[in-house]
Amino acid sequence: MAARPPAPWHTLPRVRLRDGSAPLVHLERFSAAVGTPVWAKRDDVGSIAFAGNKVRKLELLLADAIAQDCDVVVAVGAAQSNFARTAAASAARLGLRAILILGGRDPGRLTGNLLLDRLVGAHIRFAGSDAWDVLQAALDDTCQELRREGRRPYALPMGGSTPLGAVAFAAAYEELVLDLDAARLAPGAVVHASASGGTQAGLELGRRVLGRGPRVHAVDVSKTGGDLRPVVAGIASSAARLLGIDETWTAADVEADGSQLGGGYGVPTASGLEAISLLARTEGIVCDPVYTGKALAAVVAMARAGTSGPVVFWHTGGAPAIFDPHYGDQLSGALVI
């Protein structure tokens, strides 16, 4: 058999932020409970400051920051942003300063991700609003201000979902396909939470380049609701261009399962809280109510409806949010004691 050329993402510079692998594990007891074989790809373990999907993106983004000789990274996100937390921890590890611009007002208490942000030494500014365009404008202003002071900032937009950040998930898709080959598995779908779109765009890009593997079933947990698909298509097309690959996507080429969005981004749902509780009780694995709990609720719904066949649940991290009282109280209220 002729050797395949290596996938184009292998040549990009990357900093090492992940100390272990993200194992693919069979969720035996969870599978029995929902009536369908489910595996988990565990990006919630194996890297810095409670891990998560954003660390993969940061390996490429911060390599770019270093190549550009930047000395401070500026990230935006919600107050309990997993991206901001992992960006801050990654900056600490690389000896860079981190400034985080977070949504809303200062809650006056350090909890969950916010505590971790400060623990790893990040400076925090609250934008006073949760609107993504306000946060983006604050990011631009802060970078300009830093440049005037003679600093060299590197801007990390929402979720790290630049085309370069997304490329990390094309590589991750290849990693999953190799895991599946090694375990001789051929599940029909990989299910994950999608918000800023970079993870999904990268997975779609990886699948198109490899020409095989499970379909990408993205569960929309974002604010944008119906607008997520064109965002994902745009990021995937730009990421392909960055790699010199002549492929494009339109909204019709990608999925966004809106069935678990409930009241919107960051608003827990009953099915999400139930799914979190089920995985925790059957496997001892912890999900969060903002992202992974909603994706897992889609897995449960598909399994119970008998429509999915074997699936991979991509555990994208996010558990520190349950140590924020807002989410912790809702989760504890949903527990069957």
Ligand SMILES: *Cc1c(COP(=O)(O)O)cnc(C)c1O
């Ligand atoms: C950010 C995040 C996602 C979504 O990834 P995007 O690339 O922003 O779509 C999913 N799960 C967790 C835990 C996250 O922090």
